[in-house]
Amino acid sequence: MPLAAEPIGVDQAGEVAIAFKALSDPVRVRLLSLIASHPGGEAYVNNLIAAFDLTGPTISHHLRVLREAGLIGCQRRGTWVYYWVVPTMLERLSEVLSIPAGSRATD
Amino acid sequence: MPLAAEPIGVDQAGEVAIAFKALSDPVRVRLLSLIASHPGGEAYVNNLIAAFDLTGPTISHHLRVLREAGLIGCQRRGTWVYYWVVPTMLERLSEVLSIPAGSRATD
């Protein structure tokens, strides 16, 4: 349900805000984009760490925030840990921000 | 350009993160929804304050954050100040989160 269609409920506003908070850091936005745009839809941590001027623990922390927000999933395969995006969550957020047709007013 | 289409640039990630940070608080999500879904697309501050268990200055602060993020605009008309949403900004964020067709992988 788009945010602009009707006043959002308190509970749903809280859930949505948690997801947006996970996206409120440039590093996490880039991480999500790197994972989502990776060939095959997956990426492993070592590649992600190499893309930033940050230490491993910091990237690990950001990945955890994204995971706890339900935006990405992960799985260990042998030594490496693979991450992938959860498309349904992104789509839900995208819909929340969409503008319903015919609801535009003074701009 | 959707976030999942290709790795997002550092600059754009920063801009997008600022907008998402503005949406990372439940109060601001509800404020934006109240303004966007208001008949006529506008709302004035007194009504917004009445919808929360928060003081006027706190609502004023949140409105400023939304305004500085480019998500809403405002104008004084006599004694009252009216707020409205900026649809282009919401649409841009919605597009960033959208999933390009055919890019879904292991879920």
Place this chain on the structure above:
DNA sequence: CGCCTGTGTAGAAGACTGTCAATGTAAGCA
């Protein structure tokens, strides 16, 4: 002019966040 209402600003307290160094855990290999 002076008063009241509506709205924003300033400053401060407390909680939260991003980052790091140090340490811990898990898997592969000799």
Place this chain on the structure above:
DNA sequence: TGCTTACATTGACAGTCTTCTACACAGGCG
């Protein structure tokens, strides 16, 4: 078993955020 690599957790520090109280500004009205 012991060593090495890959990744996560812990604890700490500096900075930021949310919220409040107190105050200031702007506009209408007597």
